[in-house]
Amino acid sequence: MIAKIYATIAVFITGSLLIYGVSDFPRFGDARSPANAGVEGGAGSISEYYITKSYADTKVPNIVTSVLADYRSYDTMFETVVIFVAGMSIFAILRTFRSGAPLVENFRKDDSFIDGDHQRIIVGTTCRLAVPVVQLFALYVIAHGHHSPGGGFQGGVLLGASYIILALADDLAAALRRLSEARYLMLAAVGIAIYSGLGFLCMLLGQNFLDYGVLEAVFRTDGPEMARSHSMLGVEIGVAATVMAIMFAIYANLASKGTLKKAL
């Protein structure tokens, strides 16, 4: 109880200081604020460069995608690595192999999806109908991330969610039959490999790491701008593979306490 009183006092002091500090902030929706337009008399904001020049530089209308996958590509690559490392840590913390027992053999062998469990008929059928639609939409979100809201992270999460609803509606075995542990661990690594591989390809061709313009020769495009656009799709696919695999890995390990056998 005494701890809660102290906590309340600390929170009130911190909150009042923050609210006092906030009074110096630019007004909400101010187009001339330092974050949006740079400081007065100094250089313009970097975001102004992105808005005015990114289409000419990369031929990608979605500025968020072009900043994410081209200008700040190095950052995004290591964000993906962070996700990969998080998945590996969960594997290291939770995963247990009981006396060399086979991973998949103990699962139900029959292919019947609903298995006479009448409570699961509605959920199982709905999920069966929803999964392909979700996955198709996820692929659209990845492939169309240049022209509409979307990209590798969003599409990857959607793909991961499609396997998670499969695991929730039936059981983990049904999802693992379609995306086994060996496969999702490999997919996670392959995603990073695609991303960094594109970066090293640029280095091989004599440019900086992840400077896609030089890939013009590889993609046979009209100019370095279209090469950048195509490379962005490549790295988005890599990001999507890693995110999908790790999202499903997180669910599978947490829900089955690391055994990947009986979940929820």
Add this chain to the structure above:
Amino acid sequence: MDNFFQESIAPHFNFWVYVVIMMIGLWAVIAKNNLIKKLIGLSIFQSAIILLYVSLGVKDGAAIPILPHHEEHADAAAPDAGQAAPAPDAVPVSESHRGADHADYAVDPATIVNPLPHVLMLTAIVVGVATLGVALALAQRIFAEFGSLEENELLIQLKAEPTDE
């Protein structure tokens, strides 16, 4: 009074809300005894920061950071595009992929929201989910080891155990 609200509170009201959300999260992290509740507090804290960043990029009446790019449909779409369409001269005219004249493609930065906070928060959200997963995995291991997620019970057990030396 009305004037005071307009000048002092309204311009920063969104930041006040984020401070309140952030303090709710901080209070949960400090005061709650259960590790899962602390994690929920951390997630609330994180959402406040994400909201703060995205709101810094807002510009009055600006459109989403996706430029109009359908050259052949641009003229047909322009008249009925009443909803916050970026300046009409933003439409790339005579844009063939070869030999495009970039000089006539001008966008007024004030008509497009700041894309940079969106980029930063996009990755932060996904990384936040992954790190929350790691935290939950650790909590699960702690529960398997000690049979409790209450901080005070864990401390009692940790003190009772003989040290390794």
